[in-house]
Amino acid sequence: MSVSEQELDQFRVEVSAWLRENNPGDPGFLLPESFMEVGTDEQFEYLRDWQRKVYDAGYLGMSWPEEYGGGGKPQVFQDIVSQEMARQRVPFMTNTIGLNWAGPLILQQGTEEDKKKYIKGILNADDIWCQGFSEPDHGSDLGNAQVKAVKDGDDYIINGSKIWTSLGSYAKYMILLARTSNEGPSKYAGLSFFLAPMKTEGIDPQPIKKLTSEYGFCQTFFNDARIPANSIMGREGEGWQVAMATLMFERGNVGGQAGGLSMMDINVNDVLELARRSKRNGKPALEDPLIRDQMVQFLIEAKSNVLMGARTKIPALNTERPTAIAMSGKLRGSELKRRFCQFAMSLQGANGGRFISPEAVDGGKWQRIYFNSFSATIGGGTTQVQYNIMGERVLGLPKS
Amino acid sequence: MNSQISFTEEQSMLLDTAMDFCSKNSPINLVRSRTEEAQSLPSDLWLSIVELGWTGIAVPESHGGLGLSVADLVPVVEAMGRNLMASPLVWSAISANTLQLAGSEAQKSAWLSKIANGAIATMALIEPDGSWQLSEPLCNGTMKENTISLSGTKCFVQDAAFAEIVLVSILLENQPRLVLLERSAIPEHALQREVVIDETRRCYRLTLDGITVTPDQVLPETCFVEIEQTAMLLLSAEIAGGHASTLNLIVEYLKTRKQFDQYIGSYQALKHPTVDVLLGLEATRSHLYHAATVYDTGTPLEKETSLRMLKAVASEGFAFAGDRAIQFHGGFGFTYECDAQLFLRRAIFCQHQFGDETHQRAYLADTLIDN
Ligand SMILES: Cc1cc2nc3c(=O)[nH]c(=O)nc-3n(C[C@H](O)[C@H](O)[C@H](O)COP(=O)(O)OP(=O)(O)OC[C@H]3O[C@@H](n4cnc5c(N)ncnc54)[C@H](O)[C@@H]3O)c2cc1C
Numbered sequence: 033m034s035v036s037e038q039e040l041d042q043f044r045v046e047v048s049a050w051l052r053e054n055n056p057g058d059p060g061f062l063l064p065e066s067f068m069e070v071g072t073d074e075q076f077e078y079l080r081d082w083q084r085k086v087y088d089a090g091y092l093g094m095s096w097p098e099e100y101g102g103g104g105k106p107q108v109f110q111d112i113v114s115q116e117m118a119r120q121r122v123p124f125m126t127n128t129i130g131l132n133w134a135g136p137l138i139l140q141q142g143t144e145e146d147k148k149k150y151i152k153g154i155l156n157a158d159d160i161w162c163q164g165f166s167e168p169d170h171g172s173d174l175g176n177a178q179v180k181a182v183k184d185g186d187d188y189i190i191n192g193s194k195i196w197t198s199l200g201s202y203a204k205y206m207i208l209l210a211r212t213s214n215e216g217p218s219k220y221a222g223l224s225f226f227l228a229p230m231k232t233e234g235i236d237p238q239p240i241k242k243l244t245s246e247y248g249f250c251q252t253f254f255n256d257a258r259i260p261a262n263s264i265m266g267r268e269g270e271g272w273q274v275a276m277a278t279l280m281f282e283r284g285n286v287g288g289q290a291g292g293l294s295m296m297d298i299n300v301n302d303v304l305e306l307a308r309r310s311k312r313n314g315k316p317a318l319e320d321p322l323i324r325d326q327m328v329q330f331l332i333e334a335k336s337n338v339l340m341g342a343r344t345k346i347p348a349l350n351t352e353r354p355t356a357i358a359m360s361g362k363l364r365g366s367e368l369k370r371r372f373c374q375f376a377m378s379l380q381g382a383n384g385g386r387f388i389s390p391e392a393v394d395g396g397k398w399q400r401i402y403f404n405s406f407s408a409t410i411g412g413g414t415t416q417v418q419y420n421i422m423g424e425r426v427l428g429l430p431k432s
Numbered sequence: 433m434n435s436q437i438s439f440t441e442e443q444s445m446l447l448d449t450a451m452d453f454c455s456k457n458s459p460i461n462l463v464r465s466r467t468e469e470a471q472s473l474p475s476d477l478w479l480s481i482v483e484l485g486w487t488g489i490a491v492p493e494s495h496g497g498l499g500l501s502v503a504d505l506v507p508v509v510e511a512m513g514r515n516l517m518a519s520p521l522v523w524s525a526i527s528a529n530t531l532q533l534a535g536s537e538a539q540k541s542a543w544l545s546k547i548a549n550g551a552i553a554t555m556a557l558i559e560p561d562g563s564w565q566l567s568e569p570l571c572n573g574t575m576k577e578n579t580i581s582l583s584g585t586k587c588f589v590q591d592a593a594f595a596e597i598v599l600v601s602i603l604l605e606n607q608p609r610l611v612l613l614e615r616s617a618i619p620e621h622a623l624q625r626e627v628v629i630d631e632t633r634r635c636y637r638l639t640l641d642g643i644t645v646t647p648d649q650v651l652p653e654t655c656f657v658e659i660e661q662t663a664m665l666l667l668s669a670e671i672a673g674g675h676a677s678t679l680n681l682i683v684e685y686l687k688t689r690k691q692f693d694q695y696i697g698s699y700q701a702l703k704h705p706t707v708d709v710l711l712g713l714e715a716t717r718s719h720l721y722h723a724a725t726v727y728d729t730g731t732p733l734e735k736e737t738s739l740r741m742l743k744a745v746a747s748e749g750f751a752f753a754g755d756r757a758i759q760f761h762g763g764f765g766f767t768y769e770c771d772a773q774l775f776l777r778r779a780i781f782c783q784h785q786f787g788d789e790t791h792q793r794a795y796l797a798d799t800l801i802d803n
Contacts, residue, residue: 304801324797325790331800332741332793335435339718342437348444349437349721352676356714364711419704427683427710429697 035106044112050089051120056082062388064248065400066295067128068198068407071239071247076202079126083157086292092125093155093290096139101152102290110291118297125292129199130154130161133281134207134227136288141265141274146227150205155290162203162230162237164194164210164252165275171196172417174209175220175272179254181210183268186261188212188226190234190254196411200237200250203230209275212268223271228259244388244403282412283362285355295408298401300334303327303372306394310379317379330372337364356426363418366408373402434734437721443507450511453484458515460771467631471594472518478550481521488548490525492532495544502529502662503727506669506720513673516774518632520552520591522666527553527599529662530610534653539612543597556586556600556613556638557659564787566601566608567656571640573604573611578647580604580611582640588785592623592636599651600640610651617643630781632774663786664739665723668746671782672720675713675746678753678775682706682760689762696760705756712749719745737799744792747783754779 059078064070070079086092094110096102103109125131135154138146153159170176179192190210197206206228213222230237234257237250266274280286307327310317317323340357343349350357376398377384388396409415423429457477466472473481481487489504491497505525512519528547531540547553557566571584582602592598598613622643626635686697686706696702719742726738754776758765765772783789 307801318801321794324801325793328793328796328800332744332796335741336715336718336745338435339437339722340714342435343714343718343721346437346439346721348447349439349717353710356710357718360707360711360714416700416704419707420700422707422710423697423700423703427706429683429686429703429706430695432698432700432703 035108040108040112043109044116047091047113047116048120050091051116051122054085054089055120055122056085063123063296064246065298065404066407067124067126068411069242069244069246069248069404070126070199070202071242076126079123080157080160082123083125083127083292086125087156092292093131093135093151096135096151096155096290097147100139100147101155107287114291114293117293121297122293124294124296125157125290126199127154127157127160128292128294129163129203129207130159130205131290131292132294133163133278133289134161134205135290136281137207137265137274137278138227140288141277146265150227153204159204160199160202162197162199162206162252163278164197164206164208164228166194166196168193168195168251172414174275175218175223177209177211177223179208179210181208181212181224181226183212183261184258187258188261188264190228190257190259192254194252194254195250196240197237197250197252198248198411200230200252201239203237206230206252207278209271212271216269220272221269223275224268225265225271225274226259227263227265229263232257232259234258242403243406244400279413283359285358285361298369300330300368300372303330303376306376306398307379312379312381323379326375330368330375333368337361337368340364353426356422359426360418360422362408362412363415363422366405367415370402370405370409373398373405377402433737434726434730435722436725436729437718438725439721443504446504447507447511449484450486450508451514453480454511454515454517458512458517460516460774463516463632463774466518470634472520472591472632472634478519478552481519482550486521487524487550490532491528491544491548495540495548497528497544497548501728502526503665503724505666506724509666509669510673510720513670513778514677516632516674516677516778518630518634520554520594522670523554523590524552526659526662526666527555527597530555530599530655530659531612531651533655533658534610534651535612536648536652538648539651543612546596551597552591552595553597553599554589554591554595555659556589556592556598558586558588558785560585560587562784564791566660567654569601569603569608571600571602573602573609573645573650575605575647580645580647580650582611582643582645584640586638586640587626587635588628589623589636589638591634592618592638593625593634598638600638601656602640604650608654608656610654611645612649612651613643613645617645619643628781630777632778633781660786661727661735661739664743665720665727667782667785668716668720668723668739668742671746671750671779672713672716674775674778674782675709675716675750675753678750678757678772678779679706679709679713681771681775682709682753682757685761702760706760709749709753709756712745712752716742716746716749733799737796740787740792740796743787744789744796747787747792748789750779751776751783 091113094103094105095107098104181188208226208228212224234255236253239247344357380393386392488497489500490502493499573580622639624637628635689696723738723742726734757772764770
């Protein structure tokens with residue numbers, strides 16, 4: 033289906049107006065910076081209401097099939113919504129794991145029944161999703177996951193624990209990677225993938241305090257928890273392939289996500305704005321040549337990322353390593369953010385050493401964002417692991 | 433600010449043709465043997481380039497060219513950079529563009545069609561102090577009864593010994609101006625080959641003392657901003673090509689050399705910086721084709737910003753790639769025989785022409801921060 037420029041422009045005007053009118057605004061309490069940091073009930077309710085409102089207005093899952101609750105429109109409409117959301121800095125979508133990885137996965141690989149059962153609840157935030165991949169002893173080495181799933185009649189019995197489960201306490205479902213066998217040619221072959229109901233006896237998510245001293249993720253304990261056997265996705269032993277497909281969605285290596293923001297937008301222009309009002313030893317910080325140079329380096333790096341995105345749309349300029357830009361997106365974006373937050377703190381003089389409090393510069397926002405920026409340099413596969421993947425899959429270097 | 437990249441079917445075909453031509457005609461063994469020759473490129477190969485029409489790309493149709501933009505040379509120059517092919521093409525094109533923008537009708541008629549047909553033209557802009565401020569030459573022109581006597585020294589004049597014209601920047605009555613010197617006006621001893629780090633290039637020192645010109649050899653206008661911009665664009669295209677080949681050189685070695693019974697590419701201390709070399713290349717090529725797009729369609733501010741960002745990103749990235757290429761080849765990397773040095777030498781030369789990354793960032797700070 034082709035859409036005219038005019039139609040798109042008109043749509044942008046419409047979305048933009050809707051967002052301006054419906055932006056829920058400052059709630060009067062500290063909001064989390066991403067879906068990985070939702071730590072209190074009031075934060076959660078506020079964000080869930082917002083997602084519902086966006087979905088009810090028709091601005092979420094716009095490219096998903098209509099029969100399951102999506103909008104059935106070309107992707108470009110959703111892209112426009114997401115761009116306008118970033119521009120107007122409205123809150124993010126709390127059900128990101130459902131919207132952007134479990135959802136597209138179900139649409140790609142699920143049965144008809146799965147699609148009917150899960151998609152609508154993902155979109156309207158009735159059903160929050162979490163991800164049970166990492167374990168205390170196996171994170172980067174995900175293929176070694178040891179949580180056990182044993183078939184027993186119409187159920188699987190789950191034992192063990194998953195950790196760093198974002199949204200664990202609010203979730204109705206978990207995408208769960210568990211071991212159904214220790215046999216087979218490799219550690220990967222014994223893994224299976226489940227769409228597990230969280231409100232099940234024997235499943236117990238326990239909140240963990242984060243480095244910011246807030247809450248946001250859990251350790252999820254499984255103690256003889258019985259989940260229905262038909263909650264398996266794919267067949268026994270195919271879990272690794274399904275998990276890899278999930279990670280492709282999670283890292284944005286492929287499209288198909290429902291859209292919306294998954295974190296608070298903060299970018300180099302915010303840092304520039306901070307720099308403009310910062311002083312170094314009493315003089316405007318931006319008069320210092322080293323600070324100017326550092327600031328420009330960040331502006332260039334951010335521009336590089338935007339331009340790389342633009343270049344991926346031109347196949348003739350991506351013939352040699354066509355996946356390089358898409359595969360490195362998370363790595364580039366998350367590392368840039370981490371470093372510009374360090375710079376933002378360095379602009380604060382002695383106040384760089386403060387934390388969330390009225391005396392801190394911008395209430396301590398930069399320190400908090402710096403800490404939280406590690407969620408993206410660690411979660412979803414650490415930066416170092418992304419470097420391995422780039423080296424091995426994109427450059428063809430031997431495995432480490 | 434605009435983040436557009438446009439790349440037409442024609443440009444894509446040109447890139448393919450150029451990649452093909454340059455890889456056939458500039459294999460690394462010939463790149464090496466050509467460093468010993470007088471000319472940077474054998475005459476017959478230059479003729480093939482002329483036949484391909486590349487010397488006419490940026491020359492207006494009214495003067496026998498294709499009437500495209502200098503930015504349309506980007507794919508060609510990138511392909512040359514890939515294969516370390518040195519040639520007078522870039523400076524001939526910048527000279528033609530300069531004549532077109534700042535020359536008199538007589539100068540244009542006399543030279544543009546010749547350049548399109550393969551006459552080599554070059555420019556003398558840089559002076560011994562190494563300054564990047566093109567519009568502040570120290571070389572001088574003194575007018576006396578319809579004769580202008582030149583004085584001072586220019587350097588880094590590429591392919592000057594083979595050029596039919598050299599456009600020289602001087603200070604004339606306290607104004608920066610450009611004069612057109614024909615080959616015949618340059619005495620033999622005025623040109624001296626310079627030792628430069630990139631041995632594929634031919635750079636000359638041009639002593640102006642004793643050379644005189646008539647006022648009609650002065651270009652009526654100047655266009656130092658455009659000269660700098662075209663130079664940044666085409667140098668960066670060359671850099672992008674060189675960077676890509678450096679990456680391939682590193683990857684190839686990491687996949688074949690073994691130590692401690694393992695391919696060295698399995699060691700993360702080598703693997704991860706090699707990914708950085710890749711990411712630098714992806715950034716440079718993205719800036720390159722964006723700047724080439726903006727070169728013809730952007731506002732003056734967009735043009736200025738995109739080109740300076742490009743030159744900064746490109747210079748830094750290629751220098752890093754070349755540097756790591758040496759280190760990752762170990763003892764072999766320290767030899768003249770290892771190709772890594774060819775790329776590092778090219779990288780350092782290009783980095784230091786027309787502003788390195790800190791120079792560019794200082795300018796960018798003025799536009800991005802102070803406006
Ligand atoms: C905020 C946050 C939210 C998260 N949410 C979820 C979630 O919802 N669900 C879920 O399943 N998981 C989640 N995670 C977990 C995340 O995916 C893991 O933390 C991550 O994969 C790293 O695993 P690990 O913590 O065991 O660290 P480790 O794997 O033990 O890594 C420790 C260090 O070693 C490095 N390292 C490890 N292996 C290699 C290697 N081969 N080469 C080089 N360096 C290596 C790592 O880069 C890291 O620096 C979350 C993490 C964070 C921080």
